[in-house]
Amino acid sequence: MRRYRVKELFGPTIQGEGAHAGRACVFLRMVACNLACTWCDTDFTPANSRQLGATEIAGELAALDRRRARMVVVTGGEPALQWDSEIATTLAAAGFRVHMETNGTRELEAPVDWLTVSPKPRFHGATESLADIRPSECKVVVDESIGDSELADLERRYRHCEHWFLQPCDGDAKSLPRTLELIERNPRWRLSMQLHKLVGLP
Numbered sequence: 001m002r003r004y005r006v007k008e009l010f011g012p013t014i015q016g017e018g019a020h021a022g023r024a025c026v027f028l029r030m031v032a033c034n035l036a037c038t039w040c041d042t043d044f045t046p047a048n049s050r051q052l053g054a055t056e057i058a059g060e061l062a063a064l065d066r067r068r069a070r071m072v073v074v075t076g077g078e079p080a081l082q083w084d085s086e087i088a089t090t091l092a093a094a095g096f097r098v099h100m101e102t103n104g105t106r107e108l109e110a111p112v113d114w115l116t117v118s119p120k121p122r123f124h125g126a127t128e129s130l131a132d133i134r135p136s137e138c139k140v141v142v143d144e145s146i147g148d149s150e151l152a153d154l155e156r157r158y159r160h161c162e163h164w165f166l167q168p169c170d171g172d173a174k175s176l177p178r179t180l181e182l183i184e185r186n187p188r189w190r191l192s193m194q195l196h197k198l199v200g201l202p
């Protein structure tokens with residue numbers, strides 16, 4: 001039985017971002033990421049993490065999900081580094097609808113129900129590139145590297161997406177006006193505002 005490196009499991013809370021913002025869910029945060037974005041606000045280090053089997057993860061998520069919303073957001077770090085058919089089938093058997101957020105640099109070994117790609121190509125360096133994936137939605141964190149041409153490139157790459165979101169970079173006061181200007185010029189894209197932070201949830 002494989003053991004997964006898990007940073008934290010928490011909930012109940014709400015999905016704060018994207019097309020499913022406001023929905024009740026629980027979270028599974030995996031250890032490790034293959035990128036090192038300078039403005040990353042997430043702790044995905046091995047400190048205080050645990051190694052858990054798929055059945056243990058499903059059991060703990062089910063215990064957290066006491067009102068049976070049965071939606072789990074799988075994030076990291078980069079969850080695609082560990083995602084495989086064993087955990088996918090175990091969570092599905094436990095009744096969970098799986099939503100994953102990926103940086104888009106890895107193909108998934110097993111399917112999920114909803115895939116959010118949040119690409120950060122400026123942090124790829126020489127070793128990473130965007131993989132050939134087919135996400136449900138594209139969510140771009142707006143820093144100074146994001147402009148009209150970057151959005152046009154993403155629209156071409158992820159042309160099958162159902163939803164397009166621009167999210168201000170947390171802690172950067174210039175990011176919100178930049179985001180709103182981009183939305184004015186590129187009306188396919190909508191504002192995403194990390195709803196969970198606005199209402200004080202984890």
Ligand code: SF4
Pocket residue numbers: 033034035036037039040041042044076077078103120
């Ligand atoms: S890809 Fe996401 S989790 Fe990884 S360093 Fe960048 S912002 Fe953080």
